[in-house]
Each structure stands twice: as C-alpha cells, then as structure tokens.
Amino acid sequence: MTTIKTVAFVEPSFYGVSFARAAFEQGHEVISIVSSTDNPKKYGYEGIYNDLIVADIRDEESLYQAIIHSPYADRLDALIPATDYASHLTARVAERLGLRGVPYEAALKSRNKDLAREAYAEHDVPSAKFKKVRTFEEAAAAAEEIGYPVVLKPTNAASSQNVYFISNVTELQKAIDIIVEFKVTYLDFQVREEYLIEEYLEGPEFSVELFLGEGEPIFSTVTEKITSPLPYFVEIVHTLPTPSYVDQEQEIVQTAVKALLAIGIKNGPSHVEVKLTGKGPRIIEVNGRPGGDNISSDLLVQAFGINIFEATVNYYLDNPIELHKKHHRAASIAYVIADRDGVFERIEGLEELSQHANVIRSHVNVSAGDTISIARSSDDRLGYLITTGDTPQEAKELAVALVEGLKVIYRHQEAEIAQV
Structure with a gap:
C-alpha cells in the first residue's frame, strides 16, 4: 500500500504532465507550482492536482518564498522539476529545503549546452x-x-x-x-x-533512455530517431527499441552514461541524445529527466510496460523503484509535417487510422485556419500517430507508411500534399 506523500511539481507542461499524472494516480497529494492559474488548462493537467501555488518560476527566490509561505512549507516530501527550463532553479530550491533531487550544478550544466560541452571535454567524453x-x-x-x-x-x-x-x-x-x-x-x-x-556530426541519431542508481544503469534502452532534411533538425520519427545498429547499442549506452557522470548526474532518469559517427558515438546533449516527445509517456509503456514517471516520483521520494520489463515489444511515433507554408484546412486519412489494430493513438496539433510552415522546430509539427509491433522494424515501417499515406489539405488549395 502506497504511503500518501505531498509532492510538488514546478510548472507541469509537455512531458511534465505525465509526472503529475503518475503521482496523482499513485494517490499522492499533488501540488503544482505555476506562473499562472491558467496553466493547468493550457497544458492539459486539469483534475490531476490537489492545489496550486503561484510563483515566478524563472526566479529561485520567488519559488522558495512561495513554498515556505504556503500551507506545505514543512510537509513537502518532494520537489520535482516538470519543465526543462526550471530544472536548475528547482534543484537549487530543493537543496535549500533539504529535499532529494538532481544536484544544482548538474542541472545547470544539463540546462546550458556550453557548460555541458565544457564538462564533456574535461572528462574525455566523445562530443563535438x-x-x-x-x-x-x-x-x-x-x-x-x-x-x-x-x-x-x-x-x-x-x-x-x-x-x-x-x-x-x-x-x-x-x-x-x-x-x-x-x-x-x-x-x-x-x-x-x-x-x-x-x-557537424555526421551519422544516424539516437537517444538513450536511462535510469541510474549510483552511477550504474538500472534501466537503459536506445531509441532510433529520424530527423527532417537539412538545414533543420526536427525529430519526425522515434522507434523504441532501435531497429538499427543494435550491435553498437551497448557502446551508445556507455557513452551516454559517461556524459551523465561528467556533468554530475548519478541517479534518476535521463534522456541523452547521441550521433553514431564513423568514429563512434558522440554526445549531442543530455537531459536529466525522462524523454519527451511521447518516448517516455507512450513508447516505453507500449514496448516494455515501464512507467518511468512513476519510478521517478518514487526516486524523489526515496521509495523502492520498479523498472522491470513486463513484456518485449516495440513502438514508434511518426509526425506529420508540412512541405510548404500555407493555411491549414485538415489532414485527410486520419479517420482510417482508428481502425488499425496496431495504431495506439493519433493526434492533431493544429486547427483549420492556422498558418503552418515547413518544420523548423518541434513546434511546427502538425500531429502524430503511435504504432506498436512485435519487432522495432515492424513498428517503424507501419508508422512511416501510415504517415506517408496522410494528406495535408491547405485552405484555398485543392492540391493534396502527401507527407514524406
């Protein structure tokens, strides 16, 4: 039986919503520290928190003062960053409150790419x-x-x-x-x-989903990525576990662990991006939290039955961590992107996806009348679909084929533009 704890999250958004949901479903008292009371609706976590605290999440002192002057000042059991941007500030406040978490210096390096690169160079981590x-x-x-x-x-x-x-x-x-x-x-x-x-690092791209315990992997898997054509680097397909370069998977994982230790992360979840170059794995960047882009919230769950957010909440609470693979399948997410700028009308072919046994979910981010453009960042992606398969290649091929079968219809334009 779970002992109810009081868990505060700093500004749940994007991947951080899954954090709040995991803690809420475990039965904990969930406090969201937000910059605006509109944010639960904006980021989609209405109904999965018990109370809000308003603070300037961009300012360490504002966060600290808001907590110590709240009803939860002396009874917070965990303070967890639920957005990348506030991760180092959250770490500093957690240290001041005597709570467990990622060390401030490690969070700061993870948040600032120049500091991370300097740490990699200092510790001989293959980088750029x-x-x-x-x-x-x-x-x-x-x-x-x-x-x-x-x-x-x-x-x-x-x-x-x-x-x-x-x-x-x-x-x-x-x-x-x-x-x-x-x-x-x-x-x-x-x-x-x-x-x-x-x-510029030439080679296929991967991310490593890791959970460390005293510097050793408790759990690890490698996700294959496909990115948009240059000159942009937008991620458009993730497949977990990787269907390619499986013989070099262990080397990729070891390089990721070395990078984490170099910046000072020895415990908890991480998402490390890597290029496999002709000279071996090279680090792109490190994130001291579970992977976003539905990798942790969906792909890990579908492929292995693992809830890394629940495990992370337990880590912050110093509770036992369960990361046992319950099954061995594969999952893939493929994104719909526009091939030109224009005004969005609809995506044709979505209705048929719901009838496919191996499609877990599809989602559209835009509405009729929105201005859309070729994908220059993740914000420009129009939607996605998630597939499963008995093998990584099966999940990936299905996701890619289904996305290629969708058509973006532009307003005042009869031509149907197939996504590539």
Missing part, C-alpha cells in the same frame, strides 16, 4: 568540437577554425528552436541575424545572448 560566441565575427572565426559545415544553436533553448546547419559564411550571417533576435523561449524564459558553433 565547439566554441561559444556572441557576435557574427566570433562565430565566423569559430566556424573557420572548426571547419564547415557547422551547427549554430542557442546555449539554453530546446525543441530545435533556432538550430541551424551552416555550410558557409553567407548562411552564417543570415542565421546570426535571426538568432540574436531570439530573446524569449517557452514559459517566458530568457534566451542567453551567447551561442554555440559546433562541429
């Missing part, structure tokens, strides 16, 4: 060459030193926002002109005015 820059002149010098093609990205954003593949100095100038105007990201967090020029 990089330079931190502020201006076009610095970026041009860095790109010249590293060698084109390079990648330009913000140091503290997410979801592939303003990440650019750069082939030459002209493209670099255009991208810099855009990125310096990128001031505010999700939940009104400020974008740092420092950017990374990185070596």
